[in-house]
Amino acid sequence: MAIQKLMNDEPCPVARSLNLIGDRWSLLIVRDAFDGMRRFGDFQRSLGAARNILSDRLRRLVDTGVLAMQDASDGTAYQEYVLTPQGESLFPVMVALRQWGEDHLFEHGERHSLLIDKRTGVPISRMAPHADDGSVLLPAVTEVQKVI
Incomplete structure (x- = not known):
């Protein structure tokens, strides 16, 4: 295909x-x-x-x-x-889906699986898009440029 x-x-x-x-x-x-x-x-x-x-x-x-x-x-x-x-290269997509689900689809205190860093045993940090200066990008400060 x-x-x-x-x-x-x-x-x-x-x-x-x-x-x-x-x-x-x-x-x-x-x-x-x-x-x-x-x-x-x-x-x-x-x-x-x-x-x-x-x-x-x-x-x-x-x-x-x-x-x-x-x-x-x-x-x-x-x-x-x-x-x-x-x-x-789909790993960040899977992490983003996982973290969104953790935030919105589980009750407070409800058990769920965790994604941990095998080197440290600590859950991985939250993902967020960042600007060149390192600040977190929110939807209000981005735009899609449509193909003409």
């Missing part, structure tokens, strides 16, 4: 991104890949997705360069799905 087929001449980067990774299953596959999952059966057990849906999303993520297939790391005849550099 060519990336261009997914784009539909859309000039908005958000819309193009959502065309590729915006559905629930694709994002959860990427989440699980960041958590170390590599095999079809592991993704299926984690997600509970129907085989045909999981196969379709995995194929699409491979075809568009988010995941790659490689021989199993344990020497068996299986194939594994691994994040490519393009897929790994």
